[in-house]
Amino acid sequence: EVQLLESGGGLVQPGGSLRLSCAASGFTFDNYAMSWVRQAPGKGLEWVSTISGSGATTYYADSVRGRFTFSRDNSKNTLSLQMNTLRAEDTAVYYCAKHYRHNWYFDLWGRGTLVTVSS
Amino acid sequence: EIVLTQSPATLSLSPGERATLSCRASQSVSSYVAWYQQKPGQAPRLLIYDASNRATGIPARFSGSGSGTEFTLTISSLEPEDFAVYYCQYRSTRPSVTFGQGTRLEIK
Numbered sequence: 290e291v292q293l294l295e296s297g298g299g300l301v302q303p304g305g306s307l308r309l310s311c312a313a314s315g316f317t318f319d320n321y322a323m324s325w326v327r328q329a330p331g332k333g334l335e336w337v338s339t340i341s342g343s344g345a346t347t348y349y350a351d352s353v354r355g356r357f358t359f360s361r362d363n364s365k366n367t368l369s370l371q372m373n374t375l376r377a378e379d380t381a382v383y384y385c386a387k388h389y390r391h392n393w394y395f396d397l398w399g400r401g402t403l404v405t406v407s408s
Numbered sequence: 409e410i411v412l413t414q415s416p417a418t419l420s421l422s423p424g425e426r427a428t429l430s431c432r433a434s435q436s437v438s439s440y441v442a443w444y445q446q447k448p449g450q451a452p453r454l455l456i457y458d459a460s461n462r463a464t465g466i467p468a469r470f471s472g473s474g475s476g477t478e479f480t481l482t483i484s485s486l487e488p489e490d491f492a493v494y495y496c497q498y499r500s501t502r503p504s505v506t507f508g509q510g511t512r513l514e515i516k
Contacts, residue, residue, distance in 0.1 A: 324505070326452075334444075334452065334495055336505035348503055384451055389463070393499030394442040396463060398451035 291315030291397060293385050298402030305375050305406070311368040311385035311399060319343065319363040322388040324395065325370050327381035327404075337383070338370065339393070353379075375406045410434050412496050412508035420516040427483040429511045431496035436476045440498055443472055443481045446510075447492045455494075456481060483513075491515050 297309040311323075325337040338359040339348045347359050358371040368385055382403050386395035411434040421427055431441065439459040444452035454463040456472035459479055469484045483490055496508040 326505075333510045334446075334497075334507040336507065339503070339505070350504060389454065389457060392457065393440075393503065393505060394454060394457045394497070395444075395452070396454045398453070400451060 293387065293397060293399035295383065295385050295399045295402040298383065298404045300405045300407065301375055302408050303375060303377060303406055306371070306373045307375065307404060309370040309372065309383055309385075309402060309404070311370075313366045313368070313385075313387070316387070316397075318366040322391075322393075323361065323368055324386045324388065325359065325368075325383055326386055326395070326398075327379075327383045328401075329378075329381045332381075335381070339388075340368070372404070375404075377406050380404060380406045410437060410498060410500055410506055412498055412506055414494075414496060414508035414511045416511060417509075418512045418514060420514050421486055422516045423486050423488055425486050427481075427486055427490070427513060429481040429483075429494055429513070431474075431479040431481070431508050433477045433479070433498065437498045439475045441472075441474070441479045442497045443470075444495045444497065445490075445492050446495065452495065486513075488515075 294312045301307050324339040340359045344361045356374045360369045382401040384401045385399045387397035389396035413432045415430045441459045443456040446452040460472045471482045493510045495510050498506045
């Protein structure tokens with residue numbers, strides 16, 4: 290079955306760290322760029338970061354650059370998002386998403402994992 | 409930075425009616441626009457890419473049009489399952505990704 294499954298969300302204090310994971314299955318993982326997209330409670334979608342199929346290239350939104358690190362392990366079909374120096378405004382559901390072909394559209398999404406930054 | 413503005417914010421229609429959702433870009437984005445549907449508690453689903461191409465498995469009642477700065481998602485005859493929030497999306501040359509703020513399609 291073609292799917293993405295996120296994990297690692299939870300409650301963390303401001304200034305703290307959290308590591309999200311996404312397990313992929315059902316497709317040739319290293320053929321596709323992957324992204325994280327987040328959604329604050331009751332709000333719209335916000336792109337967070339993208340990684341190339343090889344993992345050699347990453348891109349970040351200005352709001353997370355320098356604090357978040359996106360990596361992938363193509364031998365295990367997994368993604369990781371290391372989030373440091375977390376802020377209240379990072380509170381959101383985080384989705385991992387597969388790119389469609391070589392475009393920057395997202396044709397497969399996980400169910401998401403909730404990150405709450407609060408004291 | 410290109411901004412995508414969706415209108416209306418909320419659209420109230422009845423099943424069987426035609427829905428027209430708009431997405432306006434602050435400058436030309438050629439045809440590099442996608443549309444997504446999101447239902448409560450679910451992840452978004454890709455409906456349309458490159459402004460007018462339906463994604464795999466998307467019913468023919470969904471269609472997209474436009475280029476440059478004006479884009480439209482049309483649902484020809486609303487089914488009960490179509491009531492949801494819709495987002496447009498663009499990939500900029502930076503590169504980064506921009507989403508519109510969404511249009512909520514609700515049952516009248």
